[in-house]
Amino acid sequence: MPDAKKTLTPSKVFLFGTIIKNPILVQVIGLCPAVAASSSLTVALLLSFVTTILLIVCEVLASALLKPLPSWFRVAVYMITGLLFICPLMYILDEAGFSVVSDAGVYLPLMAANSVVALRCEKFAVKRSVFLSFYDAVATGIGVSSVLMLSGTIRELLGFGTVAGKAVFESAPVPALTMPFGGFVVLGFLAAFLKKFISTFLSGYSYDMPFRIKRTRRRRPGRTSEQPVLIEPTSSGEPLPLGESTVLSSPAIEPDAASDPSLSGGAVRFQIHEAPKESGKESFADVFYNSMSEDLFAREEAFDDIAAEVKTEKHGGGQFTVGTETSPSANSDIVKPARDEAERVVIPVDLDLLEEEEINRALKKDSEGGKDG
């Protein structure tokens, strides 16, 4: 949301911290204690308490005092603050004879370097007032704590057959849930339920979630190489000249085109341009063609235009995009409409097919040229 910062109210901060941007289930951060340590309710309670207190202390500190400092220094301050809190707490609990400290193991001291604390401080607290930071810390703490305790209760109940040490079942129904593998399974189902809850009861906030579920075609793994290709909506509705376009059907595009009733019966045209290189990551086409010797392809001029940015148009005009995000018919409930024409949609396109098409055409052209010559 572009104006989210301006219209941020305490109630919205609370809703975002607890549900919409839940650190564990939605943002998927701070998984280590949630998966590995919180296999029982008592440990989950201890970790929740520590996380909430750390969040409140660090966010208020960051918002009140640490704004002038550089970010790399602030992160160190968060860790030192966490250690200053956790070390005495561990000592006191250990002296008092609570076994929960040994149950939590190494994960309790590791909470000093909690990614949730550092992220919330850097993303939120250093840019906002102390009041809002405190609210955010409490909300995020409640969000983390609820997930930890829910996960801990489920895992203890099914993994050990107890709740907070009290026996509920005679034997453990599913002992494997006490392992980290069980933590992942439980968190996965909780995340799915939360997603469903948000899309059902808080559908107005689904755009504010850090990620959106894209409905893509289910593909068999390993069959083709999926390479993201930028696809732009065309500015004009006129069809491309035949000489500049190529008709191509791709496994990644065809189903979406088929799902759109406005495209039925028409082929899809793609115009192939040079690929914009992503920083630090070469596309498959780059790797593939750079690995070839220059002499080998010196005569193959057509190979220079291989695979990349594709503009789509439908026969007979009518603008549309082949992406998954901007097609309202495919994802009516979760996908927002395109804001402007310059918005780009990244979808997977089978580069093998693109290359194969290009190679075949180049070889055919070359053989025809040879015959003519």
Add this chain to the structure above:
Amino acid sequence: MAVKTVIKTDKQKRPFCCDMLIMLILPAVMAWYYYGGSVLRTVFVCMLTGVLSETAGAFFMRCPRDLGDCSSLFTGAAMALMLPADFPVWAAAAGVVFAVAAVKLPLGGTGFSPFNPVAAGFSFLCLCWPDKIFNYPAIDTGSGYVKGASLAGMLSVNTSIRPNTINVFDIFTGNVPGPAGASCIIVLLGCAVFLGFSRRRSLINSAGFTAACALFALMFPRVYSYNARPVSLLMELCSGLLMFSALFLVTDPAVSPEKPFHRFLYGAFSGAACMLLRYFGKFEEGVCFALLLSNAMWPPLYERILRRESKRELRKRVKRRSKNRALSAERRAPDNA
């Protein structure tokens, strides 16, 4: 050109899992012969659980039910036959629920799930009840085998198999403690023949898997005998779930590639993983964990293989064309002269 799975392209044929279900009839009959009606009851409960899980999961996830392809029936039946005969029925049903509701449906459904649901369900049971799942009942046929002492268990304790420890005929007829429906090698060979006739390509996966396991067994024998290598080969291939997995799990069309050579490579990769887990794993039988590992690791490996092959093919084509051009130029040269 849409990407199609083997399941969808073979419209004129029976669904793949239907063939697998037919193949499972004979192991189920042998299990009933050795262990009585309790095995059939487990099979029935597991199949019913599979169907109910699929129906309930499809209802909650609002995705179409795939009951017609028999995959949920196959999942239940295969898992029941992979377990010991005295394994609790409710636990077996829990494994089927996990396979269908937590692995198959959320990850894409029949033909699309990147992980084999049966292998995932069995691994789940291994982690939950390791003491029960590898504790096989003795067969009451006068052979005198000890409860729980399966072939895979004896192999996992190195050098525990010595000359004349096991009767080879007993091994082939399944008269040894082991998984209820996976011990009778003769029946499994019959299933392989059926697979060869009905799904010849799928048999290549099995061949690759078995070849890799055989190679490991020959190279690193775990038996103490004067002719250790052939005995090791026999014991390793006939023990545990290896042959059963080679026929029913490795052939899963959702994860196997299309070309025969690639299928063989995929099978060999899974077999190598299986033997490594057998040698160094915690459990005596690691084939299901190995399958999950290979399911996860095979796609990037396969992509590299495809890249390499397309590169090689392109080089060949360009070289061939250059050669043809040079030849035609040579032929034209005297004409012009």
